[in-house]
Amino acid sequence: MSNEEQLSLFDQSALSASTSGNVNTELIPTDAKIPILPGTYDSIVPIAQHCNVCHRCDLGATRTHAVVGRGNPNAPIMIIGEAPGQNEDETGLPFVGKAGQLLEKILASVKLDTQQDVYICNIVKCRPPSNRVPAPNEIAACKPYLLEQIRLVDPKIILLTGATAVKGLTGNKTGITKIRGTWIEWEGRLCMPILHPAYLLRNPSREQGAPKWLMWQDIQVVREKLAEIHA
Numbered sequence: 598m599s600n601e602e603q604l605s606l607f608d609q610s611a612l613s614a615s616t617s618g619n620v621n622t623e624l625i626p627t628d629a630k631i632p633i634l635p636g637t638y639d640s641i642v643p644i645a646q647h648c649n650v651c652h653r654c655d656l657g658a659t660r661t662h663a664v665v666g667r668g669n670p671n672a673p674i675m676i677i678g679e680a681p682g683q684n685e686d687e688t689g690l691p692f693v694g695k696a697g698q699l700l701e702k703i704l705a706s707v708k709l710d711t712q713q714d715v716y717i718c719n720i721v722k723c724r725p726p727s728n729r730v731p732a733p734n735e736i737a738a739c740k741p742y743l744l745e746q747i748r749l750v751d752p753k754i755i756l757l758t759g760a761t762a763v764k765g766l767t768g769n770k771t772g773i774t775k776i777r778g779t780w781i782e783w784e785g786r787l788c789m790p791i792l793h794p795a796y797l798l799r800n801p802s803r804e805q806g807a808p809k810w811l812m813w814q815d816i817q818v819v820r821e822k823l824a825e826i827h828a
């Protein structure tokens with residue numbers, strides 16, 4: 598299927614109808630087997646429009662908003678989380694709840710600005726019911742959107758927060774406590790698995806070796822790498 602044919606599946610009337618709650622579902626692809634080819638999108642805006650009318654998996658049936666991304670779409674660092682939670686589903690923005698506030702603090706601690714240095718998104722764009730881990734078929738259905746985001750943002754560094762992000766993007770099933778803090782290469786891109794901020798919220802100790810301490814080590818390494826790339 599050509600890109601044009603693929604795009605025509607997302608009929609414009611369906612896009613505007615989606616805001617009034619009267620979506621003509623026949624016009625929206627319901628089959629995740631329909632490919633979304635690399636190069637389909639020329640900016641993030643149509644990705645967001647399509648995600649908001651997407652039914653490639655069942656998560657589309659229960660979302661309030663698709664959560665596509667926030668930050669600088671030309672940022673040198675892309676942060677990929679797992680999936681939207683309740684706050685994100687309500688606002689349409691990733692990492693705006695408690696985990697997101699902690700993420701902001703972590704970035705600020707090494708003078709990284711979320712408006713300038715970072716673009717934040719998730720492995721899946723719609724909230725899984727009860728915040729469960731997204732299922733493999735949901736990750737697969739959503740992955741073309743993520744791959745298009747990575748292609749368009751073209752980050753120098755990708756941070757993968759938590760095991761679902763690592764496995765969802767790279768297929769690497771190594772446990773996050775083992776793989777965090779190590780640079781891995783995916784499709785020629787530099788990626789750093791880090792702990793998920795929600796995990797830090799459940800483990801508040803700052804002692805040496807504790808999750809917060811490990812995050813502090815990792816984010817400094819990322820900061821140094823960015824300076825090296827920009828030098």
Ligand code: URA
Nearest residue numbers: 678679680681691692
């Ligand atoms: N956790 C995530 O992984 N992503 C969000 O957007 C919010 C919380």
